[in-house]
Amino acid sequence: MELRDKVVVVTGGASGIGAGLCRRFRDEGVRGLVIADLNGDAAAALAAELGGKSHAVNVCDETAIAALVAETEAEFGQVDLFCSNAGILHLDGGDYWATSSPNDVWQRNWEVHVMAHIYAARACLPDMIRRGAGYFLHTVSAAGLLSQPYTAAYATTKHAAIGFAESLAISHGDDGIKVSCLCPQAVDTAMLGGSDGGSAGLDGILSPEQVAEAVVQGLAEETFLILPHEQVRQYHLNKAQNYDRWIGGMRKLRRNMRPPTLP
């Protein structure tokens, strides 16, 4: 997809990777830029700077997502690219068992990382299918392909995000719908809070601008996976080739890492 003259919505657009995408999309010449975020003030400030529209939206609220899409379609005629990017990160906490996070943390991760993507697709698909064109960019994580020590709720729901994106691509590719999953390792955002990113930071911490560059390239090539850290491709192949060996490697990685310190 070429971004020039397109109408783009970015959730979690007020900060970090989302803000990096918004800046880059503006530079690419989109005709409509809609920045949606729980933090409505930050979204409004960035929209004022970039010449976009802002919405204070909780992506877990299906009614709010439907209204966001309906208002965008009413104002710009269509949504060409919907970027489901909002995300949250919790460490397992306590004794760092895979089950340590309380149920409300699991539930919130499920809602932000999976249901929000479903709500966006449900709202956008009718018009996209009618037009025979539309694109979903899901910000997932390398943790959605490769898991991640000490963050079971995050890694599990990011895997589920990949699962839904696959279903979306398989079910609606013939309708002209494109899907990409953005799967970086560590990126220098508020989510990392100045930490070294733990295991996610071992291959280096990218800037949101570097991630946005990889996204523009990935959207142009229309690849399902967009991997700003190129190493992830080989790790993913290693996992597919020998799952047991890969689990052993991840256990070793976990043993050798202390839990990262996050804000």
Ligand SMILES: NC(=O)c1ccc[n+]([C@@H]2O[C@H](COP(=O)([O-])OP(=O)(O)OC[C@H]3O[C@@H](n4cnc5c(N)ncnc54)[C@H](O)[C@@H]3O)[C@@H](O)[C@H]2O)c1
């Ligand atoms: N930073 C990393 O190292 C890294 C690595 C891989 C994937 N990711 C993913 O990138 C995406 C963006 O994260 P980031 O690193 O830019 O973090 P960030 O904290 O800078 O930005 C996340 C944004 O999402 C918004 N948000 C959170 N919950 C929301 C909700 N319920 N409704 C609407 N907005 C909500 C926040 O207000 C914030 O503006 C997330 O999906 C994250 O999982 C981040």
